[in-house]
Amino acid sequence: MAGSGAHSIAIDECMALSYVGEIAKAHHIGFIGNFHVTAVLFEETEDPTADVQRCIDEGKRFPGYVFGLGGPLTQHITLSRLEEAVAAYRARR
Amino acid sequence: MCALRGERVEPTPWLPHIGTHAAQLLEVSAERYLQDADLLARGAVLCADRYHCDGIPLLDDPQMEAIALGCVPHWSEQGPPSIVSSPLYALPPEQVVAHLPPLPDETTGRWPSVIAAGIRAKHELERRDIALVGIAAGPCTIAYQLRGMALFRDLFRHPECAARLFAYAGQVSAISARIYAEVIGCDIVAINDTPATMLQPAYFRQYVIPNLQPAWQAIHRAGKTSSFWA
Numbered sequence: 385m386a387g388s389g390a391h392s393i394a395i396d397e398c399m400a401l402s403y404v405g406e407i408a409k410a411h412h413i414g415f416i417g418n419f420h421v422t423a424v425l426f427e428e429t430e431d432p433t434a435d436v437q438r439c440i441d442e443g444k445r446f447p448g449y450v451f452g453l454g455g456p457l458t459q460h461i462t463l464s465r466l467e468e469a470v471a472a473y474r475a476r477r
Numbered sequence: 478m479c480a481l482r483g484e485r486v487e488p489t490p491w492l493p494h495i496g497t498h499a500a501q502l503l504e505v506s507a508e509r510y511l512q513d514a515d516l517l518a519r520g521a522v523l524c525a526d527r528y529h530c531d532g533i534p535l536l537d538d539p540q541m542e543a544i545a546l547g548c549v550p551h552w553s554e555q556g557p558p559s560i561v562s563s564p565l566y567a568l569p570p571e572q573v574v575a576h577l578p579p580l581p582d583e584t585t586g587r588w589p590s591v592i593a594a595g596i597r598a599k600h601e602l603e604r605r606d607i608a609l610v611g612i613a614a615g616p617c618t619i620a621y622q623l624r625g626m627a628l629f630r631d632l633f634r635h636p637e638c639a640a641r642l643f644a645y646a647g648q649v650s651a652i653s654a655r656i657y658a659e660v661i662g663c664d665i666v667a668i669n670d671t672p673a674t675m676l677q678p679a680y681f682r683q684y685v686i687p688n689l690q691p692a693w694q695a696i697h698r699a700g701k702t703s704s705f706w707a
Contacts, residue, residue, distance in 0.1 A: 388686050389693040390705040392481040394494070394667070414481035416492055416704065440489065447485035456496030456537055459507060459555045470491075470528050477488035 386411040397421070397454030401439060405446030414448035419469065421453050425461040432465050433472035440476045451477065478608065478664060478702050490531040492610065492665075494706070497537065497556050499524050508552040511538050512587060517594035521609070522601045532608035532665055535595050535657075539669055542614045542649055543622035545586025546578040560622045565642075570635035573624065577645050583656050595661030608664035611657025612706070615670020616688040619646035632680060639684065647688025654692040658699035666696045667704040674707050 385393045386407045392414030395404050401417055408415040419439055424432045436451075443449040451473055457466070480486045499520025500510035510516045517536055525533040538557045544550050550558035565573055583592060599609050614622075620642045621628050631639040650668055657663040673685045689705070696703040 385705050385707060388689050388705050390668070390689075390703040391483070392702070392704040394704060394706040396707075408483065412483040414483050414704075416481075416706075444489055448480055448483040449485075449489055450480050450531075451489050451491045453494045456494045457498035458496055459498060459501040461498070461501070463501075466528070473489075473491060474529060477491070 386413055392416060392448065392450070394418075394452060395454075397423075401442035402445070405443060405449065408448050409446050412448075414450060415443070415446070416450045416452035417443065418452065418454040421455045421457060421461075424469065425457070425465050428462075432469040436469050436472040436476065440473070481665065481702050481704060491529070492532040492608075493524070493528060493530055493534075495521075495524050495534050495537055502527070506554045507556050508554060508558070511536070511557065512590065514590040514593040514597070517591070518597035518601070521594075521598040525602060525605065525607045530607060532610050533602065534610040534612050534667075535598055535661070535663065536591055537612055539612075539614050539618055539671070540622065541587055541591070542581070542619050542653055545581045545588065546619075546623065546649065548622055563623050563625060565623045566625045566627065570627075570631050570638040573631075573638050574641045577642070578623075580645075580648060581652055583660055588656060592656065592660055595657070595663065599662055609661070610665045610667060610704075611654070611661060611663035612667045612669050613650050613653035613657060613692065615668045615673060615685070615692075615705075615707070616643050616646040616650050617670050617673035617676065617685055619649050620684075621672045632676075632684075643684040643688050647691055650689070651691035651695050655695040655699070658696050658701045663701065665702045665704060666692075667706045668692050669706040671707055 394416035397420040497507040
């Protein structure tokens with residue numbers, strides 16, 4: 385993917401963001417990812433801010449990092465959990 | 478845009494893969510939202526404002542191109558449609574190339590609505606300094622939707638048929654990319670090709686990478702930023 389010719393790549397939550405960051409840096413491209421949408425926005429027991437922290441910790445170390453989601457948002461997520469995640473991102477960006 | 482081209486920027490930008498979430502905010506079904514230019518434009522701007530994004534997709538429906546090519550959708554209240562049949566599903570491999578649908582253009586399928594939505598949203602987002610993102614289906618997505626599970630049999634038993642189908646699908650991706658980049662003026666154009674992750678690396682290199690190039694050329698020729706989502 386990194387060598388496909390695109391300026392940037394986006395990856396799902398199954399990939400380690402720090403590993404993708406190394407690859408993106410080597411290819412001088414940007415990378416987007418990979419907040420865990422399905423686990424965090426539906427699952428009431430997980431803390432959405434913890435996954436934001438993981439993304440920022442692993443991604444921000446590398447040039448070209450853009451905070452994003454590991455997959456598309458669906459309908460009927462818990463809105464307050466998404467808003468909590470966005471607030472956590474804005475406090476850490 | 479600088480970050481997506483590999484530069485370090487502060488603060489870290491944020492670009493969500495928005496799916497049909499705006500339909501939830503607008504209190505309409507996904508089926509209605511995905512086919513209505515006004516709702517698409519309002520949804521993109523609403524999400525961008527509500528979640529303080531630096532970029533926002535216009536439309537996130539991986540089936541849009543396939544429906545424009547004659548595939549039959551099953552619409553959903555809560556998400557993008559599913560493809561339930563295609564003109565190529567039941568054909569023997571040797572007949573697939575002869576039955577490939579005519580290539581689409583900006584008058585085909587839902588493109589007129591998407592273009593109207595994009596032009597409206599682009600104007601609103603520019604005032605807010607937020608990038609508009611176009612998402613086109615990738616070659617493997619389109620080939621899979623046109624051929625169904627038979628695509629994977631073709632890869633093993635009829636590689637020439639698979640190669641022609643992927644080449645055709647790459648042309649369709651490039652047409653979508655050109656419409657997003659040139660006609661709508663999206664700042665970023667992403668090629669979304671999730672089914673490509675089901676291919677082994679050798680097939681990915683043989684069938685997907687070469688057929689992404691026409692899309693990258695269309696995006697880069699328009700001076701826009703490209704992204705590969707899988």
